Amino acid sequence: MVEVEFIKENSIFIRSGSCNRCGKCCIAYDKHPLLGGKKIWCKDLSFDDKGIATCATHEAERPQICIDNPIYPTPCMVPEAIETCGYSWIINPALKKADALKKFNNLCDLCHRKATCEFYNEIIGEINTSLIDE
Numbered sequence: 678m679v680e681v682e683f684i685k686e687n688s689i690f691i692r693s694g695s696c697n698r699c700g701k702c703c704i705a706y707d708k709h710p711l712l713g714g715k716k717i718w719c720k721d722l723s724f725d726d727k728g729i730a731t732c733a734t735h736e737a738e739r740p741q742i743c744i745d746n747p748i749y750p751t752p753c754m755v756p757e758a759i760e761t762c763g764y765s766w767i768i769n770p771a772l773k774k775a776d777a778l779k780k781f782n783n784l785c786d787l788c789h790r791k792a793t794c795e796f797y798n799e800i801i802g803e804i805n806t807s808l809i810d811e
Contacts, residue, residue: 684748687780689772689804692747694764700730701758702747719743749784750796768800774808 703719721733734743747758750766768777781804785797 684784685745687783688749689768689777689780690750690766691769692764692766694762697761697763698730699758699761699763700724701761703730703732703743704757750800768803768807770807772808774804774810777804777808 700722703722705717705719707715707717719732723731723733725731732739732743734740747762747764772780778801781800
């Protein structure tokens with residue numbers, strides 16, 4: 678999956694935390710949700726009677742996207758999971774500001790196709806204040 682590799686290569690974030698099994702990163706869209714995309718739930722996802730997500734392929738051979746997910750901050754990729762996702766992200770402090778800005782804009786071009794989301798300016802501001810120029 679070319680887009681997943683592109684996202685991983687251009688990520689400026691470090692992920693920490695653990696999965697809460699909310700299942701919301703198992704949502705795909707036919708186009709970006711901010712551009713009116715429709716949700717497509719993974720066919721292998723189900724929920725138990727307590728609302729805990731269960732994956733039919735979790736212990737088998739999962740696709741790479743499932744192993745990597747969530748690969749980008751929840752607000753950007755899966756807005757529905759903001760309150761439930763157990764992961765958090767920080768901007769990689771080892772990056773130089775110019776490199777981080779370039780990578781982040783590469784990702785935003787892929788994701789939004791220039792229709793910026795509400796998180797764009799917030800993340801650009803964080804890059805500008807947390808990283809140094811060199």
